Amino acid sequence: MKINIKDVTLGDYQKVMIKDEVTQEDLLKCFLKLTQKELNKIPQKDIELYNLEINQALNKDYDLERTFKLDGINYGFIPKLDDITYGENLDLTKYIGEYGSMHKAMAVLFRPIKQKIGDQYLIEEYTSSYLYAEKLKQMPLHIALAAVVFFYNLTSELLDYTLKYLEQEIVKDSDLKTTLQENGVDILSSIHSLKETLQDLKPLPN
Numbered sequence: 001m002k003i004n005i006k007d008v009t010l011g012d013y014q015k016v017m018i019k020d021e022v023t024q025e026d027l028l029k030c031f032l033k034l035t036q037k038e039l040n041k042i043p044q045k046d047i048e049l050y051n052l053e054i055n056q057a058l059n060k061d062y063d064l065e066r067t068f069k070l071d072g073i074n075y076g077f078i079p080k081l082d083d084i085t086y087g088e089n090l091d092l093t094k095y096i097g098e099y100g101s102m103h104k105a106m107a108v109l110f111r112p113i114k115q116k117i118g119d120q121y122l123i124e125e126y127t128s129s130y131l132y133a134e135k136l137k138q139m140p141l142h143i144a145l146a147a148v149v150f151f152y153n154l155t156s157e158l159l160d161y162t163l164k165y166l167e168q169e170i171v172k173d174s175d176l177k178t179t180l181q182e183n184g185v186d187i188l189s190s191i192h193s194l195k196e197t198l199q200d201l202k203p204l205p206n
Contacts, residue, residue: 018100107135
């Protein structure tokens, strides 16, 4: 057998990761698609190799795949994430931080393509994540992981840019800085703290 993360679905992985305690054995059964009885028959030396391959697969940087096909339907990633709507962003930020709701986050990021010309495409208008959430449990895990990393990186960059801008404006406006300090608000220290937090901002651990 060969470990191939492309054979693992988001739903398969969610079933493992929502457990209170996730063991390497859980991951082995998930990636190898084996029962406990079948797993017990695998030579120990092979188990060690599989564990290494699983860790490598989960820690690999996957390129964002903007489109994929599932059960005859072509799904597309939000064409321009900068133009995300309030409702989309509200649901996305609510669902993307938990493994148990990751399929709902994917239903915000990916929707059926209704029109495509070359590399350009339009996706269905967003109404609710519940429309395609259950279906997207069957999407390839590596595509979901890449989408999560892409979203976190973009969010982190945007927040970092905003904080730098605020810091520059406050430094330039001495009256505003003085007023904030007189009211017990050390905004610059707060900005520095937020920057340190952003540096530690990472997608969900594997």
